[in-house]
Amino acid sequence: MASSHGYPKWLIGSKDEITKSKEWTSFVHELHEAIQQQLTESHVQYFTDLSEAEKELFMQRATKALEGGSASKNLFNRVSSVMDQQLNDQVSKQLLDDYPTDTRSDLIVDAAEEGVMSMLKRWPDMKSKLHVCFNQPLAEPVRQLAWHLYLSDPKMRKEYVDLLNQNPRLAISPQDLDISQRVEQMVLSEPTFSDLKGSIGHFYAMKATLSYHHARQQTKGCLPDIDYFLVVPFVLVASSSLSRRDPAPGKVVALLVEEYLTYMSTRPGYIVDSGSQLHNEEMRGFVDKVASLLEKHYSETSSLISRNYVPAREKIVATEKGSRAVLVEGLTDLVRPMARTMLIGFLNFETLLYVWDQYVIGLDVPSFSTEWLAVVMATLIGLLHDKLKSCKNPQEMEEVLNRDSPSLTVHQFQYQVKRYHYRDLYTMLTSDQKAALPVLDPTQSVHPSWRHWYNDQIPPYTKPQDRRKAREEREAERERLLQQQRDAERLRKEGESRERKAEHGEAMKLAASERARLDQERIALEDLLDDERRRRLDGERKAQEEIENLRRELEALKQPQAPRPASNFSLKSYVSRMLIPPPPSPASQMASLAAIPESPVRTPAPTLNPQVQAEEVILDFLTRIRRSMDKIASGEGEDSQTLDTETNKFIHTNVQDIKRAQMEVFGHRLQPGEFESMDALRQKQASDQMMTLIQKWRDDRRARDLRQGGGGSTRR
Structure with a gap:
C-alpha cells in the first residue's frame, strides 16, 4: 500500500489534506511571524543568511513559543482527525477489496507501523520519537529499523565492506575454526538458545561477526566468552533475513558487524567489567542502584538476600542491623553475571528482546541505560521472590536465577515497570524532547481520540437466503471467469500447436529443397570429373603416340643412309643466314652492331656420319649465339668503354646508397661483422627498411633524369 515515494497512501493523503487546511495556513503564518521577530531581535535581515544549526534553533524557539x-x-487536532479518517478509509478499502484474515485493529496497527517506518527512514534524526514506545516490545520491522538507527556507524561498515572487497582473508580470524566450534558448543549447551539449534544462517552470521571482531583486535588471545553471548540478540533481530538452511547473506553480515561493534564500543563499564578499578567502581555504583530499588519495592527479597549472604559468625549482627554492605556484597555476586551478559541466557528470547528494545531506544539519553538495567535486575529478582524463599545459601539462589528466570514473561516485567518505574523512566526519556515535532499519540487525552475505526457504518443486515444467493452468484461468476481463462488457455495452446506444425512443415520443405540442390551439385561435379578424366586419358594417349613417333624417327636416323651428292649449301651456312641479331642494348644506342659475317661455305666431308655432322652443326650454332650475346652485353670498342663507365657509376651510386641507408636506419655505418651478429628478425627488418630507402632514391633519380631529358627535348 506504499506509494512510489515510499510513504503509504494514507500518509500522503493526510499530508495533502492538512497542507490545504486553514489550520495549517494559520499556524504557518504565526510561525513566520515568530521567526521574523527573532530575526529582528538578532539583527539578521534574511532567514537564508543563517546556518543550518541556526535555522533549526530559530525553528525550535518559534515552535516552542x-x-x-x-x-x-x-x-x-486537525492532524489527528485527518490521520484518523485517512488511515481508517484505507483499512476499510482493504477489508472490502482484499478480504484479509487479520482483524480491523491489526490492519490499523500495521498501516500505522508502515507510516512510522517510512518517516523514520526519511528522517533518521527523528529516532527519538521512538521513546513513545517505552515499556512496549517493538514489532519486528520497527525493531530492526530502531536498532539500526541507534547502532549505526557507516564508517565501521565501510571499513568491513572494503576489506571484504580487497582481501577477504583479512576479515577472517586465524582462530576461525576455534570460533566456529565455540559458537556451535554455545548454541547446543545453552537451554535458552534452543531456537537457534540447527539453523545454518544464524550459525554463520554469529561466526562471521565474531571472526571479524577477533581479526580486528589483532591479538593472539581468544575472545572472551561474554563476546559470544552478546552477538546473539543481533542475530535474533535479523532472523527474518536469515535462512535455516543457507549461510547468511553478505549484506546481513555487514549490518550485524556494524551494529555489534558499535554496541561493543559503547558498553558501560559495569557491563565490560574488565576488572579495572574504574570498572569495579562502576559495578559498585550499579549494584548500589539495584539494592536501593530492591529495598524500596521488594524489601522482603532484599532481606532474604542479606540473610543468605551474611557469614555465619556475623549472622546475628547482620540480622539485627540489616547491613546494607552485606546486601550490596550479595547482590554483586548475583547481578554481575547478569549485567555482563545483558541477561542473555537468563531470559527467554521474547523477554530478552523486550529488555534490549528499551535499552536501545534510550541510548541517546545519558544514564538511561543504567537506570533501565538496574530496574530490570531488581524486577527480575523481585519476581523470583517465591522461588528464592526456599534458598539457604548463595549457591542455591544462583541456581534459582539460572533455572527459573527464563520462565519470566514480558507482561510480568511490563506490569512491574508500569507499577513502580514508568513515570520516572519515561520522564527521563522525554525530558529533552524537541518541541518542533511532537508525537501524535491518539491514546493520550491531549488529542482527540480516534473514532473512525469503530464508528464506521455497519453493513446492513441480510437474510440467510439472500446471503446464500449472493454467494452462489459469486461462485457462478468465479466459475465463469475460470472457464473463460481455461478456454483462452486452450485456444492459446491450439494456436501455438498450429504454429509449431506450420514451422515444422516449412522446415521440412526447406530441408528437401536443400537436399535436391546438393544432389544436383554432386551430379554436376561428377560429370565434370568424368570429362576431366576423359580429357586426361586422351592427352596421355596422344603423348604416348608422339613419343612412339619420335622413337621411330630416332631409330631411323641411327640407321646408315646412302651417300648423297654434295651440295653447295651446308647446314651451318643455312643456320647462320637464318639467325636474327638480338635487339640493341641501352648502351649501344650510338652505334649499331656489325653484321655477323658468314663463314665460308664448307661442304662436310662425305666420310662423316650423320650423328657427328649433327653435333658439329649444333656446336657451331651455340658458339655463334655466345659471340652474339657477348657483343650485345659488352659491345665493341667505344661502346664497351661506355658500358664500363656506366657500370662503374651505377656500382658507386649503389655503394653510396647503401652507406646512406645505414646512416638512416642505424644512425652510423656498420662495422664489418656487425650486421651478421644481429638476430634474424632484426636483420630482416633492417634489410627491408634499407631496400625501401634505396628504391625510393632510385625512383627519385630516375624521375629527375626523365624530367631533364624531357626538358632537353622541349628545348630542341
Missing part, C-alpha cells in the same frame, strides 16, 4: 496556543492546538 507557539506551543500551547490556539493555532497549535487547532492544527494538532
Whole structure:
C-alpha cells in the first residue's frame, strides 16, 4: 500500500489534506511571524543568511513559543482527525477489496507501523520519537529499523565492506575454526538458545561477526566468552533475513558487524567489567542502584538476600542491623553475571528482546541505560521472590536465577515497570524532547481520540437466503471467469500447436529443397570429373603416340643412309643466314652492331656420319649465339668503354646508397661483422627498411633524369 515515494497512501493523503487546511495556513503564518521577530531581535535581515544549526534553533524557539496556543492546538487536532479518517478509509478499502484474515485493529496497527517506518527512514534524526514506545516490545520491522538507527556507524561498515572487497582473508580470524566450534558448543549447551539449534544462517552470521571482531583486535588471545553471548540478540533481530538452511547473506553480515561493534564500543563499564578499578567502581555504583530499588519495592527479597549472604559468625549482627554492605556484597555476586551478559541466557528470547528494545531506544539519553538495567535486575529478582524463599545459601539462589528466570514473561516485567518505574523512566526519556515535532499519540487525552475505526457504518443486515444467493452468484461468476481463462488457455495452446506444425512443415520443405540442390551439385561435379578424366586419358594417349613417333624417327636416323651428292649449301651456312641479331642494348644506342659475317661455305666431308655432322652443326650454332650475346652485353670498342663507365657509376651510386641507408636506419655505418651478429628478425627488418630507402632514391633519380631529358627535348 506504499506509494512510489515510499510513504503509504494514507500518509500522503493526510499530508495533502492538512497542507490545504486553514489550520495549517494559520499556524504557518504565526510561525513566520515568530521567526521574523527573532530575526529582528538578532539583527539578521534574511532567514537564508543563517546556518543550518541556526535555522533549526530559530525553528525550535518559534515552535516552542507557539506551543500551547490556539493555532497549535487547532492544527494538532486537525492532524489527528485527518490521520484518523485517512488511515481508517484505507483499512476499510482493504477489508472490502482484499478480504484479509487479520482483524480491523491489526490492519490499523500495521498501516500505522508502515507510516512510522517510512518517516523514520526519511528522517533518521527523528529516532527519538521512538521513546513513545517505552515499556512496549517493538514489532519486528520497527525493531530492526530502531536498532539500526541507534547502532549505526557507516564508517565501521565501510571499513568491513572494503576489506571484504580487497582481501577477504583479512576479515577472517586465524582462530576461525576455534570460533566456529565455540559458537556451535554455545548454541547446543545453552537451554535458552534452543531456537537457534540447527539453523545454518544464524550459525554463520554469529561466526562471521565474531571472526571479524577477533581479526580486528589483532591479538593472539581468544575472545572472551561474554563476546559470544552478546552477538546473539543481533542475530535474533535479523532472523527474518536469515535462512535455516543457507549461510547468511553478505549484506546481513555487514549490518550485524556494524551494529555489534558499535554496541561493543559503547558498553558501560559495569557491563565490560574488565576488572579495572574504574570498572569495579562502576559495578559498585550499579549494584548500589539495584539494592536501593530492591529495598524500596521488594524489601522482603532484599532481606532474604542479606540473610543468605551474611557469614555465619556475623549472622546475628547482620540480622539485627540489616547491613546494607552485606546486601550490596550479595547482590554483586548475583547481578554481575547478569549485567555482563545483558541477561542473555537468563531470559527467554521474547523477554530478552523486550529488555534490549528499551535499552536501545534510550541510548541517546545519558544514564538511561543504567537506570533501565538496574530496574530490570531488581524486577527480575523481585519476581523470583517465591522461588528464592526456599534458598539457604548463595549457591542455591544462583541456581534459582539460572533455572527459573527464563520462565519470566514480558507482561510480568511490563506490569512491574508500569507499577513502580514508568513515570520516572519515561520522564527521563522525554525530558529533552524537541518541541518542533511532537508525537501524535491518539491514546493520550491531549488529542482527540480516534473514532473512525469503530464508528464506521455497519453493513446492513441480510437474510440467510439472500446471503446464500449472493454467494452462489459469486461462485457462478468465479466459475465463469475460470472457464473463460481455461478456454483462452486452450485456444492459446491450439494456436501455438498450429504454429509449431506450420514451422515444422516449412522446415521440412526447406530441408528437401536443400537436399535436391546438393544432389544436383554432386551430379554436376561428377560429370565434370568424368570429362576431366576423359580429357586426361586422351592427352596421355596422344603423348604416348608422339613419343612412339619420335622413337621411330630416332631409330631411323641411327640407321646408315646412302651417300648423297654434295651440295653447295651446308647446314651451318643455312643456320647462320637464318639467325636474327638480338635487339640493341641501352648502351649501344650510338652505334649499331656489325653484321655477323658468314663463314665460308664448307661442304662436310662425305666420310662423316650423320650423328657427328649433327653435333658439329649444333656446336657451331651455340658458339655463334655466345659471340652474339657477348657483343650485345659488352659491345665493341667505344661502346664497351661506355658500358664500363656506366657500370662503374651505377656500382658507386649503389655503394653510396647503401652507406646512406645505414646512416638512416642505424644512425652510423656498420662495422664489418656487425650486421651478421644481429638476430634474424632484426636483420630482416633492417634489410627491408634499407631496400625501401634505396628504391625510393632510385625512383627519385630516375624521375629527375626523365624530367631533364624531357626538358632537353622541349628545348630542341
